[in-house]
Amino acid sequence: xxxxxxxxxxxxxxxxxxxxxxxxxxxxxxxxxxxxxxxxxxxxxxxxxxxxxxxxxxxxxx
Ligand SMILES: [Zn+2]
Numbered sequence: 001x002x003x004x005x006x007x008x009x010x011x012x013x014x015x016x017x018x019x020x021x022x023x024x025x026x027x028x029x030x031x032x033x034x035x036x037x038x039x040x041x042x043x044x045x046x047x048x049x050x051x052x053x054x055x056x057x058x059x060x061x062x
Contacts, residue, residue, distance in 0.1 A: 009061050012036065019043060020047060027051035 005013075012034075020029040022046040027049055034045040 008038075011043065011060055021052065022049035022051060022054055023056060024054035025052040 008022070009029045020033070021024050021027070022029070029047070029050055031050075041062045043060045043062060045058045045060070048054075049056070
């Protein structure tokens with residue numbers, strides 16, 4: 001059974017299942033997570049690498 005969740009929750013879960021590996025240096029962040037900011041109908045996910053400070057940003061529309 002697939003639980004009924006909001007699109008936002010589903011995106012969140014999808015991102016949290018994703019392995020957090022920096023695209024720049026390959027550092028694997030096990031402590032960090034996506035920072036989520038919302039503005040209107042857009043959701044922005046931001047991950048800052050704690051090794052090289054590269055920022056990975058993804059934006060979704062609800
Ligand atoms: Zn990095």
